[in-house]
Amino acid sequence: SLSIGIVGLPNVGKSTLFNALTKTGNALAANYPFATIEPNVGIVGVPDDRLPVLAGIFGSAKVLPAKVEFVDIAGLVKGASEGQGRGNQFLANIRDTDAICQVIRVFGDPDVTHVDGEISPKRDIETINTELIMADLQTVEKAVPRLQKEARNNKDKKAALEAAEEALKVLETGKTIFESGLLDREELRELHLLTAKPFLYVFNLDADELIDTALREQLSTLVAPAEAVFLDAKIESELVELDEEEALELLQSVGQDESGLSQLARVGFETLGLQTYLTAGPKETRAWTIRKGATAPEAAGVIHTDFQRGFIKAEVVSFDDLVEAGSIAAARSAGKARIEGKDYVMRDGDVVEFRFNV
Ligand code: GDP
Numbered sequence: 034s035l036s037i038g039i040v041g042l043p044n045v046g047k048s049t050l051f052n053a054l055t056k057t058g059n060a061l062a063a064n065y066p067f068a069t070i071e072p073n074v075g076i077v078g079v080p081d082d083r084l085p086v087l088a089g090i091f092g093s094a095k096v097l098p099a100k101v102e103f104v105d106i107a108g109l110v111k112g113a114s115e116g117q118g119r120g121n122q123f124l125a126n127i128r129d130t131d132a133i134c135q136v137i138r139v140f141g142d143p144d145v146t147h148v149d150g151e152i153s154p155k156r157d158i159e160t161i162n163t164e165l166i167m168a169d170l171q172t173v174e175k176a177v178p179r180l181q182k183e184a185r186n187n188k189d190k191k192a193a194l195e196a197a198e199e200a201l202k203v204l205e206t207g208k209t210i211f212e213s214g215l216l217d218r219e220e221l222r223e224l225h226l227l228t229a230k231p232f233l234y235v236f237n238l239d240a241d242e243l244i245d246t247a248l249r250e251q252l253s254t255l256v257a258p259a260e261a262v263f264l265d266a267k268i269e270s271e272l273v274e275l276d277e278e279e280a281l282e283l284l285q286s287v288g289q290d291e292s293g294l295s296q297l298a299r300v301g302f303e304t305l306g307l308q309t310y311l312t313a314g315p316k317e318t319r320a321w322t323i324r325k326g327a328t329a330p331e332a333a334g335v336i337h338t339d340f341q342r343g344f345i346k347a348e349v350v351s352f353d354d355l356v357e358a359g360s361i362a363a364a365r366s367a368g369k370a371r372i373e374g375k376d377y378v379m380r381d382g383d384v385v386e387f388r389f390n391v
Contacts, residue, residue, distance in 0.1 A: 034322070036074070036102040037233070037301050038130030040109045042157055043148050045138035046237040046266035051075055051105045053266070056273040057294060061100060073105040077298035079309070080291070083352050083382060084318055087311060090360060093318040099309045100322075101301045104130055110148075111160060114167035124168050124227070132231045132304050134297075135161055139252070140239040140265070154236065155255060162209055165227045170204045173197055176224055196220035204228070211259070231304045232259040235297060240265045244288040260300045264293025308381040311352065312336075329377040333387045343390035347373045352382040 041047040054075025061078050078098035088096045106126045114124070127133065137154045138147065149156065180194040196218050203213040209228035215221060221229055234256045242248055243265060253261045265287070272280045272292050284290060302322075309320040310332055321335050329349075334341030349371045350364045358364035379385075 034102055035131045035305050035307065036104050036129075037132045037134050037305070038104050038106040038127045039134045039136060039235075040106045040127065040161060041136035042109060042138070042160065044145055045136050045157070046140070047105070047136050049266040049270050050136060050235065050237070050264075051103070053269040053273045053294060054103050061098075073107075075103045075105070076100050077103070077294050077301075079298045079302050079320070080295045081309070081320055083311065084320060086356060087313045087352070087384065088318040090355065091313040091318060092315055093313060094315065095317040097317055097319040099302065099307075099320040101298045101305070103134065103297075103301070106130070109161060109164060111164070114164045114171065127165075127227055128225055130230070132233065132301065133165075133227070134233050134235060134301065136235045136237060136266075137252075139236050139242060139248075142239075154252060158234075158255065162228070163207070166204050166207060166209060169210070169226045169228050170201070172224055172226060173201045173204060177201060193220040193223070197224065200224070200226065200229075231306075232256070233300055233304045234259055234261045235293075236261060236263050237266045238263055240268060240287045260304060262293060262296045262300050264296070266293075269293050308379070310379050310381070310383045310385050312385060323379060327379050328375065329373055329379060329385075329387075330375050332379045332385065333389065336387070339391055340387055340389050344375060345388045345390060346375075347377065347388070348386045349373050349377070350384045351380070352384055355384050 039047060039051060054077060057078070058074070058076035061076055078100050081098055084096045084098060087093070104126070106123060109123055135158065137157050138152060139154055141152050149160070176197050177194070180190060180197055184190040184194045200210055200215060200221055203210060203215065209232070210216065210221070210226055211228055211230065211232050216229060216231070236252050243263060249263055252263070268283065268287060269292060272283060275283060280292070284292060306325050307322050308325050309322060312319050312321065321332065323332050323335055329347045330341045330344040333344050333347070350361065350369055354369040355361065355364050358367050358369055361370070364370050
């Protein structure tokens with residue numbers, strides 16, 4: 034499944050945040066059969082108000098949200114791209130993820146030293162981006178001569194060479210591929226560049242900074258068009274120890290109505306270009322994860338590969354139509370249940386029942 038790598042300089046609250054992610058992940062995993070969790074992986078359910086409503090309509094015993102996987106990528110320090118610290122391991126781990134989440138320190142606790150002496154989100158972002166850009170530069174500088182040679186004998190390689198040369202120019206100006214908008218160049222894909230992955234940012238604030246809209250605005254601008262999530266990692270680590278009611282109380286005491294981890298899951302999901310469709314019955318109501326643009330058979334394949342192979346058709350009701358009708362039977366008699374074939378492109382919030390041959 035798709036995953037997001039969490040990186041950050043030392044002492045920015047990465048472990049604190051990651052421990053909270055692991056706690057919620059373990060609680061969530063108990064609901065999913067056959068889920069195995071690696072020690073460096075944290076899983077968060079994507080909050081979805083539609084699920085309890087559906088569960089009510091169908092009398093479902095269980096509710097399973099879509100989930101996002103976060104991987105702890107330890108070892109980002111200055112010079113990692115030159116093998117400092119656990120540089121090479123760090124780069125290998127981050128290459129395997131589908132998006133990069135940077136944790137940036139904003140909290141100003143004088144008891145927690147900053148590796149570079151003072152708190153500066155802007156400089157920290159530059160430090161991290163520089164390491165990622167340097168690593169990509171090494172990759173592209175190695176690839177260009179190889180592609181030049183290949184392109185001489187094979188004109189299909191020309192596009193790949195041009196893309197690599199273009200990427201080199203971007204990286205040499207100190208920009209990420211993500212910023213440059215070259216993100217979707219198919220020809221770049223084989224190079225597995227780190228800065229071609231989508232980025233998102235977690236700003237770790239002091240509790241009283243959570244309601245500082247001017248500060249949030251300023252930080253958002255710093256990283257746009259990437260998305261930003263604002264949280265206090267210390268509070269997140271406390272929230273996962275509390276029951277729902279106590280957690281809400283703590284959140285409200287700092288002017289929030291949703292945990293940072295929930296926001297992170299939602300934003301991460303978006304950043305990965307994912308959407309959900311829903312299934313519901315007496316046993317469970319469940320959100321399934323698909324890429325935007327997935328067809329009905331591809332969506333069926335997420336439940337089971339046999340469902341994709343034997344796909345016949347799908348009965349689809351939009352969530353809104355189903356709620357308005359009040360039951361699946363009422364939706365059918367109101368003509369709101371559509372029978373869709375193999376070319377149907379799924380929409381977010383489709384409630385689906387697949388018909389298939391086995
Ligand atoms: P890491 O090196 O990035 O993994 O950072 P840690 O999670 O180990 O945090 C370093 C120190 O900062 C620890 O003493 C944490 O308790 C503290 N810390 C983490 N997050 C926060 C925060 O949001 N506010 C404050 N005041 N301290 C924090």
